[in-house]
Amino acid sequence: RRALHILDTTLREGEQFAGAFFNLEQQIAIARMLDAFGVDFIEVPSPISAPRIREAIEHLCALGLRARIVTHVRCVEADVEAALATPVAGVNLFYGTSPELRSYSHGKRIERIIADAVPLIQRIRAAGRYVRFSAEDAFRSDLVDLLTVFDAVVEAGVERIGLPDSVGIATPRQVERIIRLCAERYPQVGIEFHGHNDSGCAIANTVAAYEAGADCLDVTVLGIGERNGIASLSGLVAQLYLHYPETLQQRDLRQLAPLDDYVAQCLHLPIPFNNPITAPYAFTHRAGVHTRAILNNPRAYEILNPADFGLERRVDLGSRFTGSHAVAHRAAELGLQLNDEQVRELTWSLKMRAEEGPLSPEAVDAFIRSWYEEQRSTAW
Numbered sequence: 001r002r003a004l005h006i007l008d009t010t011l012r013e014g015e016q017f018a019g020a021f022f023n024l025e026q027q028i029a030i031a032r033m034l035d036a037f038g039v040d041f042i043e044v045p046s047p048i049s050a051p052r053i054r055e056a057i058e059h060l061c062a063l064g065l066r067a068r069i070v071t072h073v074r075c076v077e078a079d080v081e082a083a084l085a086t087p088v089a090g091v092n093l094f095y096g097t098s099p100e101l102r103s104y105s106h107g108k109r110i111e112r113i114i115a116d117a118v119p120l121i122q123r124i125r126a127a128g129r130y131v132r133f134s135a136e137d138a139f140r141s142d143l144v145d146l147l148t149v150f151d152a153v154v155e156a157g158v159e160r161i162g163l164p165d166s167v168g169i170a171t172p173r174q175v176e177r178i179i180r181l182c183a184e185r186y187p188q189v190g191i192e193f194h195g196h197n198d199s200g201c202a203i204a205n206t207v208a209a210y211e212a213g214a215d216c217l218d219v220t221v222l223g224i225g226e227r228n229g230i231a232s233l234s235g236l237v238a239q240l241y242l243h244y245p246e247t248l249q250q251r252d253l254r255q256l257a258p259l260d261d262y263v264a265q266c267l268h269l270p271i272p273f274n275n276p277i278t279a280p281y282a283f284t285h286r287a288g289v290h291t292r293a294i295l296n297n298p299r300a301y302e303i304l305n306p307a308d309f310g311l312e313r314r315v316d317l318g319s320r321f322t323g324s325h326a327v328a329h330r331a332a333e334l335g336l337q338l339n340d341e342q343v344r345e346l347t348w349s350l351k352m353r354a355e356e357g358p359l360s361p362e363a364v365d366a367f368i369r370s371w372y373e374e375q376r377s378t379a380w
Ligand code: HCA
Pocket: 013, 016, 072, 092, 093, 094, 134, 136, 137, 162, 163, 164, 165, 166, 167, 194, 196, 226
């Protein structure tokens, strides 16, 4: 099968997230980090969207990154000419094919979509650039319409076709079925998937697309994008690490945390608590049953090794679910020798204290130390 390409569209889809804005310095920093991680494509907005976007594209292209810079462009001649006037490696064309977008967005019939797209694809190819065509809102499009459009654009010479779930309606099974159908029908081109997260399936759908034969998957850092966004880079990487590690061989997983941190900082938002890999507590274990097993062997409750991502595991002792095994372990780390009876008593006191509210790691250490001192003084 074709090698997996990861397309990051933080600078295009991501800035369509309400409140997002990346200045030139931030655009460059993000692109460099994405490149250091090892994404294959960096998608940028259309140069016609704003003068400073056009300038940013020039700067980004001049960085000499390994990742190919592609611009996201409507099937409009002036837009394509503006794109070709920049040094981008390729052009990602899109056109809504669903009844909803054809009625309420651009109002064009299928024949017209084809008539608009085909000469532009030929023009881009003739200019020696990469070209992809996406059927926007593919998963609400009539299947005959979708295939009619794809037949024509493949014939015109696109290198890849895109199937975006633009409204986040698809299920993994639907994605699997339609992607597989296209992969079988168009073996001569690549297949791209772009999954919105309106109903919470973006990562699942993106993995389903890969399994069904897609060779290019769209993500953004933290999953930012229109509305509640698309599949996140960290979420996709977590799945690939577990099930398709060969797809990550040339990528630097240690870049994920700095990337998520940096973009969160640009957005003035925290990293979401439930983000895969980089959430603040993604590797923190709490309940006694868990912490005991983790201290025996982290594999008990960890499928991702935090060290592979430059991150650290933590054991949270400061709750009423804390366990004696972990408490004894921490006491020993603090250089305190306790017998079994003392461990039981200390654990119970800690639990009782934590009934009033969780304790920070520092508060736990202070609690253990003062409990120990008190024991010693009463023993004397
Ligand atoms: C959008 C367009 C898009 C395009 C995806 C693509 C989508 O709504 O802004 O070109 O493949 O989700 O359909 O992001």
